[in-house]
Amino acid sequence: MVLELRIPHGAGWAALREMVPEFLSYLLSFVFLGIYWNNHHHLFHVVDRVNGNILWANLHLLFWLSLVPVTTAWVGKNPSAPLPTAIYGVVFLLAATAWLLLQAAIIRHQGAQSKLRAAIRRDFKGKLSFGLYAWAVALAFVRPWIAQALYAIVALMWLVPDRRIESRVD
Numbered sequence: 001m002v003l004e005l006r007i008p009h010g011a012g013w014a015a016l017r018e019m020v021p022e023f024l025s026y027l028l029s030f031v032f033l034g035i036y037w038n039n040h041h042h043l044f045h046v047v048d049r050v051n052g053n054i055l056w057a058n059l060h061l062l063f064w065l066s067l068v069p070v071t072t073a074w075v076g077k078n079p080s081a082p083l084p085t086a087i088y089g090v091v092f093l094l095a096a097t098a099w100l101l102l103q104a105a106i107i108r109h110q111g112a113q114s115k116l117r118a119a120i121r122r123d124f125k126g127k128l129s130f131g132l133y134a135w136a137v138a139l140a141f142v143r144p145w146i147a148q149a150l151y152a153i154v155a156l157m158w159l160v161p162d163r164r165i166e167s168r169v170d
Contacts, residue, residue: 004073022076025088028148028155029072032092035158036065036099046115047106057105061098067091075148085147086140092151093133100126129154 006022008015040061047054071091074084100123107117120126136150 004069021079022073025072025076025079028152029068031155031159033065033068035155036061036095039158043103043106043116046119048110048115051109053105054102054109057098057102061095061102064091064095064098068095079148080144082141082144085144086137089133089137089140089147089151092154093130093137096126096130096133100130125157129157 004026008019068091071084071088075081075088078084103116103120103123103126107114110116132150132154136147139150140147
C-alpha cells in the first residue's frame, strides 16, 4: 500500500499551491492509516490466540485499507467534487465496519472475559466514528467540505492510540 504524492508541475510557488488539495488528502489518509496501524498493534497485544475467523476479519480490514491510496488520489485531484469525497468516506466507513467486525470476532473467540471486551465496553468512540462517517458520506453530496471536515474530526478523535486497550496490555 503506497500513498503517492507526485512532484509539482513546475518549479515555482504556483505549482506548490496547485498541490495543496492533494497534499491535504494525502496528509489525512496518512493520519488515518497511522491510526489504524497503531490501534491494530495495540489490539493484537490483548489477543491471546487467533482462529480463522479472526484472520479473515483482519484480511477484510486490510482490503478496505488497501483502497485508501486510490480514493486519496481521486479526492485530492477533485477536492470539491461530491462523488470522490463520498467514495473516500465510504472506504473509511467500510474500514470502520471491518474494524468493529474484527473486534467482535476476537471477543467471540476469546470469550466473555476477554481483555478486549473489558477494554472497549460499549465502544462509544468506535460507534460515534461510524456514525460520523455515515453522515459525512451523505453530506458529501450536499457540501463536500463538510464531509471532509467530519473525516478530519474522526481522525482527531483517534490520534492518540486507544488507551482503553493500551491499559489492558500486560
